[in-house]
Amino acid sequence: MSHHYLRFNDVHYRYPNGFEALGGVSLCITHGEKVALVGANGAGKSTLLLHTNGLLMPSSGEVVVGGITLTRKTVNLVRQSVGLVFQDPDNQLFMPTVEEDVAFGPSNMGLTAGEIESRVVEALEAVGALGLRKQSPYHLSGGQKKSVSIATVLSMGPSILVLDEPTANLDPRARRQTIELLGRFSHTMLVATHDMELVWELCPRTLAMQGGRIVADGTTRSVFNDTELLEACGLERPCRMEQPGQRSCRSSGR
Numbered sequence: 001m002s003h004h005y006l007r008f009n010d011v012h013y014r015y016p017n018g019f020e021a022l023g024g025v026s027l028c029i030t031h032g033e034k035v036a037l038v039g040a041n042g043a044g045k046s047t048l049l050l051h052t053n054g055l056l057m058p059s060s061g062e063v064v065v066g067g068i069t070l071t072r073k074t075v076n077l078v079r080q081s082v083g084l085v086f087q088d089p090d091n092q093l094f095m096p097t098v099e100e101d102v103a104f105g106p107s108n109m110g111l112t113a114g115e116i117e118s119r120v121v122e123a124l125e126a127v128g129a130l131g132l133r134k135q136s137p138y139h140l141s142g143g144q145k146k147s148v149s150i151a152t153v154l155s156m157g158p159s160i161l162v163l164d165e166p167t168a169n170l171d172p173r174a175r176r177q178t179i180e181l182l183g184r185f186s187h188t189m190l191v192a193t194h195d196m197e198l199v200w201e202l203c204p205r206t207l208a209m210q211g212g213r214i215v216a217d218g219t220t221r222s223v224f225n226d227t228e229l230l231e232a233c234g235l236e237r238p239c240r241m242e243q244p245g246q247r248s249c250r251s252s253g254r
């Protein structure tokens with residue numbers, strides 16, 4: 001497919017305990033866009049992301065990826081287009097070695113051994129982790145685990161990358177490296193994050209969520225300039241937006 005997009009049409013989702021975590025989400029992300037998904041804890045960001053590749057299915061409404069409506073029948077096809085990177089790498093890495101983890105997805109796609117090997121090398125090179133290929137994922141640092149998690153998804157050749165809190169729990173250097181890594185990708189990207197500097201640097205467009213709904217969808221600058229919205233969503237403007245020397249980054253009072 002040359003033209004990829006991700007669309008949600010009035011998606012509702014109720015967890016088995018009856019709680020409605022998505023209350024009618026509609027959005028469309030088109031080819032090559034990098035979009036941030038922001039909102040307070042519990043707003044529904046992770047729940048929304050889990051719908052992008054069918055880990056959760058809507059209670060009502062539909063998710064469409066590159067013209068294919070997500071159903072139990074199409075889920076495996078959609079997962080080749082949409083690569084989801086979880087917040088916690090320990091949920092993504094489960095094989096004895098890094099290279100086996102990165103090979104896992106391609107192995108399930110019916111590729112030859114040679115094709116699998118070249119995908120492993122390419123994905124690990126893309127995240128600067130080829131030197132870790134023989135190591136156990138359990139013995140890596142948090143930043144290394146994050147890079148390898150991204151590689152496990154890249155090796156599937158997705159056109160849309162969906163990342164949940166890619167910089168959470170990283171030290172400043174690993175965080176910076178991750179932001180720079182993501183900036184080098186040309187994939188269509190949807191990134192849920194509380195890291196407002198990442199949003200500012202990486203994503204020209206921002207979606208804000210509150211109570212299971214999208215309450216704003218616009219340029220990142222326009223969202224960050226809407227102090228009422230930031231306040232309502234419990235967000236703060238990144239320091240980088242301020243003039244040099246202005247240290248206050250609070251959303252209120254400006």
Ligand SMILES: Nc1ncnc2c1ncn2[C@@H]1O[C@H](COP(=O)(O)OP(=O)(O)OP(=O)(O)O)[C@@H](O)[C@H]1O
Pocket residue numbers: 015016017019021039040041042043044045046047048
């Ligand atoms: N398995 C579950 N069963 C019932 N309710 C759930 C479940 N998982 C999440 N929720 C609820 O759904 C709502 C949205 O949760 P979600 O994890 O999507 O929020 P989030 O925006 O990703 O938050 P955070 O910023 O803390 O990661 C919350 O109220 C949460 O308590």
Ligand SMILES: [Mg+2]
Pocket residue numbers: 045046047164
């Ligand atoms: Mg979350």
